[in-house]
Amino acid sequence: MTPSVFAAFAFPNIDPVLLQLGPLKVHWYGMAYVVGILTGWWYAGKLVSNPKLWNQTSPITKAHLEDFLMWLVAGVILGGRIGYVLFYNLDKYLAQPLDIIKVWDGGMSFHGGLTGVVIAMILFSRSRGFSPFSLFDIIGPASCIAIFFGRCANFINQELFGKVTDASWGVIFPITQDGLARHPSQLYEAALEGVVLFIVLRIFTHTFLKLKSPGFIAGVYVAGYAIARILVEFVRVPDTQIGYLFGGWLTMGMVLSIPIILIGLWSILTSKSRMISAQ
Numbered sequence: 002m003t004p005s006v007f008a009a010f011a012f013p014n015i016d017p018v019l020l021q022l023g024p025l026k027v028h029w030y031g032m033a034y035v036v037g038i039l040t041g042w043w044y045a046g047k048l049v050s051n052p053k054l055w056n057q058t059s060p061i062t063k064a065h066l067e068d069f070l071m072w073l074v075a076g077v078i079l080g081g082r083i084g085y086v087l088f089y090n091l092d093k094y095l096a097q098p099l100d101i102i103k104v105w106d107g108g109m110s111f112h113g114g115l116t117g118v119v120i121a122m123i124l125f126s127r128s129r130g131f132s133p134f135s136l137f138d139i140i141g142p143a144s145c146i147a148i149f150f151g152r153c154a155n156f157i158n159q160e161l162f163g164k165v166t167d168a169s170w171g172v173i174f175p176i177t178q179d180g181l182a183r184h185p186s187q188l189y190e191a192a193l194e195g196v197v198l199f200i201v202l203r204i205f206t207h208t209f210l211k212l213k214s215p216g217f218i219a220g221v222y223v224a225g226y227a228i229a230r231i232l233v234e235f236v237r238v239p240d241t242q243i244g245y246l247f248g249g250w251l252t253m254g255m256v257l258s259i260p261i262i263l264i265g266l267w268s269i270l271t272s273k274s275r276m277i278s279a280q
Contacts (some may be wrong), residue, residue: 034078088112156188220268
């Protein structure tokens with residue numbers, strides 16, 4: 002069936018540059034990371050300061066979170082960028098290595114960012130004497146907020162868009178120059194990985210009090226993200242420099258998500274053995 006452009010939405014005329022002061026440009030993409038990290042940090046503070054969610058007292062304090070903020074930023078940016086360079090566009094950056102630092106132009110890998118954050122959490126928690134699982138249980142729900150803003154910024158940048166569709170909510174992205182409506186897969190991810198996953202984790206933290214079992218929330222988070230990512234990959238256009246793997250329908254996002262699901266399930270199933278005793 003030929004997609005109908007009359008049933009689609011025209012892409013809103015949004016400049017990727019939010020603000021320009023002389024040579025200084027503030028991009029929506031960069032601002033999304035700043036707002037997402039700060040808002041997530043605020044929510045994490047709410048979680049650790051609510052004794053009802055723990056066995057009396059959280060092993061993590063607001064002071065710990067304040068100290069960890071810079072570690073978190075470094076893990077997200079360095080891990081996300083290195084992951085994108087290695088898994089999605091290595092040839093380009095080998096040819097133009099200076100472009101690696103141009104984070105403001107887009108190009109971040111969630112799986113790389115996750116790896117960077119996990120390394121930062123392990124190192125930080127060991128230096129402070131508490132379980133990295135408890136820290137991940139806090140950072141997971143908080144990062145859903147950052148993911149939401151990040152995916153919205155992907156939409157504004159007209160990147161990571163979906164396949165051609167005849168759905169009435171399809172969007173015509175000017176950057177494609179073909180006039181065809183496509184799935185707004187960035188907004189699908191914002192909804193699933195940001196809003197829906199946040200609500201699911203909120204239920205587990207506030208209704209089932211699963212913060213008492215370190216690693217349970219972290220497991221639900223990473224497995225939930227990976228499942229949502231795989232689902233969206235079916236309607237998302239794969240990176241042009243990679244395409245489909247093994248000559249079929251698999252994408253790099255799917256391949257990287259499969260082990261994440263297994264790790265998440267392991268974390269969930271073993272969380273009871275790490276139960277926090279009442280203090």
